[in-house]
Structures are given as C-alpha cells and as structure tokens.
Amino acid sequence: MDAITLEDFYKSASGRLVPEGIGKEIGHFNVFNVGDIVAQYRIKPFMPYNRRNYYKISFICGRNRAEYADKTVEIDTYALLFASPRVPYKWHALDENQGGFFCIFTDEFLAKGKSGVIIDDLPIFSPGGFPVFMIDDVQAKEIEAIFTKMHTELAGHYAFKYDLLRNYIMELIHYGQKLQPDTGLYTANTSSARIVSLFIELLERQFPIESPHQKLSLRTAKDYSDRLALHVNHLNKVLKESTGKTTTDFIKNRITQEAKILLKQTDWNISEIAYALGFEEVAHFSNFFKKQTSLSPIGFRS
Numbered sequence: 001m002d003a004i005t006l007e008d009f010y011k012s013a014s015g016r017l018v019p020e021g022i023g024k025e026i027g028h029f030n031v032f033n034v035g036d037i038v039a040q041y042r043i044k045p046f047m048p049y050n051r052r053n054y055y056k057i058s059f060i061c062g063r064n065r066a067e068y069a070d071k072t073v074e075i076d077t078y079a080l081l082f083a084s085p086r087v088p089y090k091w092h093a094l095d096e097n098q099g100g101f102f103c104i105f106t107d108e109f110l111a112k113g114k115s116g117v118i119i120d121d122l123p124i125f126s127p128g129g130f131p132v133f134m135i136d137d138v139q140a141k142e143i144e145a146i147f148t149k150m151h152t153e154l155a156g157h158y159a160f161k162y163d164l165l166r167n168y169i170m171e172l173i174h175y176g177q178k179l180q181p182d183t184g185l186y187t188a189n190t191s192s193a194r195i196v197s198l199f200i201e202l203l204e205r206q207f208p209i210e211s212p213h214q215k216l217s218l219r220t221a222k223d224y225s226d227r228l229a230l231h232v233n234h235l236n237k238v239l240k241e242s243t244g245k246t247t248t249d250f251i252k253n254r255i256t257q258e259a260k261i262l263l264k265q266t267d268w269n270i271s272e273i274a275y276a277l278g279f280e281e282v283a284h285f286s287n288f289f290k291k292q293t294s295l296s297p298i299g300f301r302s
Helices: 008-012 034-041 108-109 135-157 162-177 191-206 221-227 232-243 247-265 270-276 282-293 295-299
Strands: 027-031 047-048 055-061 064-068 071-077 078-083 089-093 099-105 132-134
Touching: 008 055, 008 132, 027 034, 027 135, 034 099, 055 135, 055 162, 055 247, 064 108, 071 078, 078 135, 078 162, 099 270, 108 162, 135 162, 191 221, 191 232, 191 247, 221 232, 221 247, 232 247, 247 282, 247 295, 270 282, 270 295, 282 295
Parallel strands: none
Antiparallel strands: 027 099, 047 089, 055 078, 055 099, 064 071, 064 089, 078 132
C-alpha cells in the first residue's frame, strides 16, 4: 500500500516535478491559491482516496466533500481542514466555484525550526482526531489573511522567510486547536493522563498496516498492559475513568478503522487483511467486522 508522495502530488496537481528552491533542504513547504490552480490548469480539485506522506492545511471556499473510511463531511461554504499521513481521505469539489488556499509541508520542515516542533505531538494531529472545522465569514477572513501572508512571503527574498512561514503554520494549527472541544485540548497533568497518553501512543504505533505480510503484534488488553508494565485491570480502570472506554473498546475501534481503510484502499483479499490484522481465521475476522459495523467485509468493500 503505497502512500502518495510529494512527487505524486505535484504531477497530479500540475504535471510538474517538485519545484526547486522551496525549502527541500530544510524539509518541504509550499502554499497554493486554489483559484489560481483551477484557472491555470482548468481542473476541478479532486484527491484520490489514499494516505499521503506530507501534512496539509486547507482553507476551503466552496461546496466540497471529504470522504474518510467511516464518515463523509459535506462543506457548503467555508472550512478549515488539517490532514496528516496517518488518516487517508478522498476529496471531491462539488462545483466549479472553488477558492481558498492550502499549504503542504513535511514534519522535517517544522522540526528544523528553533522550537523543534514534533508535529504528531500536537492535539490537532492526534490519533482519532477528525479535524475538519466549519467556519463563519469572520473566521474565514482571518484565516485567508494568514494564507495570503504565506503566499507573499514564500515568493519573497527575506533571509529568514522559512522561520516566518513556520510561525504562520503554527498560527493556523493553534487556530484549529481552539476550534476543537476544550476537553480534547486541556488534559489534566496526572498519572492517569500519562497512562492514557502512553496507551494511545502505543496503540497508534501499530499502524498503518502497509503490507499483507505485516501482522499486528499487539491485539489484546493484556498485550498492551504487559508492554506498559501495568496490571491489565489498572490500565482498564484508568482508561474507563478517563475516557469512558475500556482498553478492549479502543483496540476494537482501531482495528475496525484500519480494516475499513484496507478494504477501501487496497486490493488485498479478505484473507490477507484478516491475517495482517491478527486474525487466524477469515471467519473470525468476518464475524468481528460484522459485529462492529453491521456489514460483512465484502459488503463494506462493495
């Protein structure tokens, strides 16, 4: 299962190779005006369903649809979207009247800055997130102003422009994080919160499944509690009290999410997907998937 690379992105967007002089030596960054792309290349924006190996922040103007493995988002006017390599999605423009901006960048680009930001530690890109935010006219003007400054700065010759561009990226990230529910951003600094964080991090580290020969190694609550050096009952109690979900709930939900991604995104047969997700028998996987989704794997794929 190959991810869409930066080279793939540029070829699909404009038929060009990755342009020179936009920061590849310090990680990659670029910013685009959607209206210019539509006018110049006479295309209606579309992105195929896949993972990408870069991050993307989009200011969306116009009717669009974002399709994830298990949900669809309809956008009527304005939205702010954050995309990471962890979560594949498909993008459809629903009419010709499209505007806005988007920027793409790699994790190295932010990490090269003085603050050394680790992007996957940021709440907006945390596992299980769903970062598409509908915004009003006032918010749209504020966000457009940030992207306009990005666009102008990138074309300029200021010696420290990439430091400034990192600041603009962080401004957009913080803008999005403020649009999230408070409970998702301000977790109490307790031992319980630390355990929850470590568990989620360990769970997400098992994914994505990138080959039918790769097999999920941690599948049960005890697998995770052993790796975290905790009693399984204690781990379950902390998760239940902090999140309302049990350890098994988290594991099942994440395996189901990955199963949906593999069924939609790959041409692996059901047996290969079952094996990669740790099921010894196809029937066990089919029963599990149907219990979680009310559909058979074949039914979901079709």
